[in-house]
Amino acid sequence: MQYILQNPGTVLKLTLEHIQISLISVAVSIVIGVVIGIILTRIKILQGPVLGLAGVLYTIPSLALFAMLIPFFGLGLKPTVFALILYSQLAIIRNTVSGIETIDPSIIEVAEGMGMTGWQKLFLVELPLGLPVIMAGVRMVTVMAIGVATIASYISAGGLGDLIFLGMQTVDLNVIFAGALPLIILALGADRILVLLQRKLERWREDLPSTGLVKEG
Amino acid sequence: MIRLENVTKQFGVVKAVDQVNLHITPGEFLVLIGPSGCGKTTTMKMINRLIDPSAGRILIKGKDISAEDPIQLRRQIGYAIQEIGLLPHMTIADNIALVPRLLKWPKKKQRQRVEELLEMVGLDAATFMHKYPRQLSGGQRQRVGVARALAVDPPIMLMDEPFGALDPITREQMQDEFIKLQEQVKKTIVFVTHDMDEALKFADRVAIMNHGKIIQCDSPEMILRRPANKFVRDFVGSDHTLKQLSLIKVKEAMITDIDTLHPDNTIAQAKELFKRGSSNIVVVAKTGEAIGYINREDLNKTPEDRFVSEITVNSISTVASDKTLKDALTVMLKNDAGYIAVSDENRKPVGLITSSRLRQIVSEPRLNSREEQ
Numbered sequence: 256m257q258y259i260l261q262n263p264g265t266v267l268k269l270t271l272e273h274i275q276i277s278l279i280s281v282a283v284s285i286v287i288g289v290v291i292g293i294i295l296t297r298i299k300i301l302q303g304p305v306l307g308l309a310g311v312l313y314t315i316p317s318l319a320l321f322a323m324l325i326p327f328f329g330l331g332l333k334p335t336v337f338a339l340i341l342y343s344q345l346a347i348i349r350n351t352v353s354g355i356e357t358i359d360p361s362i363i364e365v366a367e368g369m370g371m372t373g374w375q376k377l378f379l380v381e382l383p384l385g386l387p388v389i390m391a392g393v394r395m396v397t398v399m400a401i402g403v404a405t406i407a408s409y410i411s412a413g414g415l416g417d418l419i420f421l422g423m424q425t426v427d428l429n430v431i432f433a434g435a436l437p438l439i440i441l442a443l444g445a446d447r448i449l450v451l452l453q454r455k456l457e458r459w460r461e462d463l464p465s466t467g468l469v470k471e472g
Numbered sequence: 473m474i475r476l477e478n479v480t481k482q483f484g485v486v487k488a489v490d491q492v493n494l495h496i497t498p499g500e501f502l503v504l505i506g507p508s509g510c511g512k513t514t515t516m517k518m519i520n521r522l523i524d525p526s527a528g529r530i531l532i533k534g535k536d537i538s539a540e541d542p543i544q545l546r547r548q549i550g551y552a553i554q555e556i557g558l559l560p561h562m563t564i565a566d567n568i569a570l571v572p573r574l575l576k577w578p579k580k581k582q583r584q585r586v587e588e589l590l591e592m593v594g595l596d597a598a599t600f601m602h603k604y605p606r607q608l609s610g611g612q613r614q615r616v617g618v619a620r621a622l623a624v625d626p627p628i629m630l631m632d633e634p635f636g637a638l639d640p641i642t643r644e645q646m647q648d649e650f651i652k653l654q655e656q657v658k659k660t661i662v663f664v665t666h667d668m669d670e671a672l673k674f675a676d677r678v679a680i681m682n683h684g685k686i687i688q689c690d691s692p693e694m695i696l697r698r699p700a701n702k703f704v705r706d707f708v709g710s711d712h713t714l715k716q717l718s719l720i721k722v723k724e725a726m727i728t729d730i731d732t733l734h735p736d737n738t739i740a741q742a743k744e745l746f747k748r749g750s751s752n753i754v755v756v757a758k759t760g761e762a763i764g765y766i767n768r769e770d771l772n773k774t775p776e777d778r779f780v781s782e783i784t785v786n787s788i789s790t791v792a793s794d795k796t797l798k799d800a801l802t803v804m805l806k807n808d809a810g811y812i813a814v815s816d817e818n819r820k821p822v823g824l825i826t827s828s829r830l831r832q833i834v835s836e837p838r839l840n841s842r843e844e845q
Contacts, residue, residue, distance in 0.1 A: 361553060361554065361557055362557065362559060362560075364522065364553070364557075365551065365553060365557040365559070366559070367522060367546070368517075368520060368522055368546055368551040368553075368630075369546060369547070369551055369570055369571050369574070369620075370542075370543045370544065370545070370546035370547035370548075370571065370574055371543075371574060372543055375574065379559075380559060383561045384559075384560070384561055457561075458604075459560055459561040459562070459563075459604045459606070460560075460561075460606075
């Protein structure tokens with residue numbers, strides 16, 4: 256606590272950096288992942304190869320991936336964001352695909368039977384109904400991004416990892432704590448915000464008498 | 473209105489629909505029925521191009537639909553399936569206004585239409601508009617489904633077992649309401665079901681399908697009276713005698729020559745009626761309602777200066793004249809009665825149904841069809 260109180264400016268700056276890294280990578284990941292996911296629901300034959308590739312990317316240890324990206328992107332924010340996007344794809348693509356594909360087929364049929372165009376079906380039916388599953392992926396990815404971004408301190412991306420590694424090198428628990436506390440708050444807070452957002456977007460499920468379905472998170 | 477010419481649909485090697493020809497006239501209620509996998513749903517879905525035929529063509533109002541934009545086509549055809557077809561993430565109002573919204577109606581007109589339709593299907597607009605499908609009962613959701621199919625007042629409606637997921641009591645009630653609604657809106661309806669009773673209740677014509685082919689397409693009476701082959705006979709079921717009863721209205725079959733007496737008429741007056749050849753005497757209250765009957769034995773034992781009320785058997789069940797003979801039989805069985813009174817809408821007795829009359833009807837070689845009435 257001591258370090259935080261003595262250096263509030265530094266902690267705040269690093270926290271903001273950390274938020275920046277996570278936010279950018281999660282935002283870009285969602286856009287790319289959801290689009291790829293939607294494409295996979297239309298061209299099912301690509302599902303195997305694409306999900307396979309995303310799965311492989313997901314298994315590469317983060318430090319190794321950061322290192323491999325240095326020749327292409329140098330140090331700093333760019334390789335970090337790129338790596339986080341690669342990591343996020345599996346969860347987002349997979350959840351988008353299963354979110355859309357697990358919608359009751361009769362609902363899709365009704366949408367088509369009433370004369371919706373492909374886009375209308377996507378925006379009025381598939382995405383809203385697939386949202387719970389997609390959001391589960393987003394929450395997973397967000398917490399992961401906040402965690403993995405810590406390691407990116409090694410390739411000079413900044414963020415709260417700086418404090419943790421500094422503390423480890425100097426064996427100063429105060430400094431480690433100054434990095435870890437905001438990190439924990441960040442992860443829990445981000446998840447909480449997403450849960451609230453999800454509830455707002457899913458009023459139609461909230462409104463029903465409690466079935467236990469919506470009490471997750 | 474709708475014409476199917478040699479329509480075939482092949483899935484792989486299976487012919488789901490095989491050389492089907494159908495001509496559905498405007499305002500007609502056509503029921504497609506058959507065992508599961510017989511091709512009835514596929515046939516229906518080809519009409520709004522959810523499925524395209526492998527061969528043959530379908531014409532709506534003389535135009536080949538394969539040349540039309542499926543999106544535009546579907547917006548002009550009402551579509552209702554089992555109650556789960558409501559979009560769970562949209563309010564009742566949004567569900568009903570879906571097609572108007574796709575057609576970009578002004579907001580105000582959409583809202584008016586929603587209110588109008590909810591009222592039409594018997595739901596209070598203010599209460600239900602902003603609810604979500606899950607907050608409604610099965611029957612209520614089904615009403616919303618029908619309202620949605622009617623939203624842009626399409627001349628044609630396709631319905632795929634819309635009452636299938638309801639419990640029997642609600643289903644019966646919905647069916648009765650739907651018949652009344654159809655009398656108002658007069659749509660051309662293609663209705664898929666596997667429930668023969670439902671088919672007989674609604675249909676102007678029933679098309680019985682098996683293995684992709686139409687085995688028989690005929691009026692309910694003819695299906696029951698003259699099944700084309702063993703398959704139809706089996707499909708209709710061994711209780712077809714009972715089913716016939718459900719096709720005949722009480723008022724078409726009742727004994728109309730009845731006489732009425734008041735409780736305070738004298739026995740002499742009653743005897744006078746019998747002497748004039750009357751055999752069916754119903755005792756009615758001052759209000760006009762049937763309250764009982766008298767029989768000849770009691771009459772003969774009683775002095776002439778006494779009153780009818782003293783020998784009235786105070787138990788007579790009644791059935792409304794617009795019910796079916798099946799309903800009448802149910803009342804008779806329930807009350808262990810050999811005969812029951814038929815009352816009109818003012819609850820006045822207008823006739824009688826007796827068990828011998830029912831026997832006579834089911835053994836008649838030919839029914840008066842409803843059209844002749």
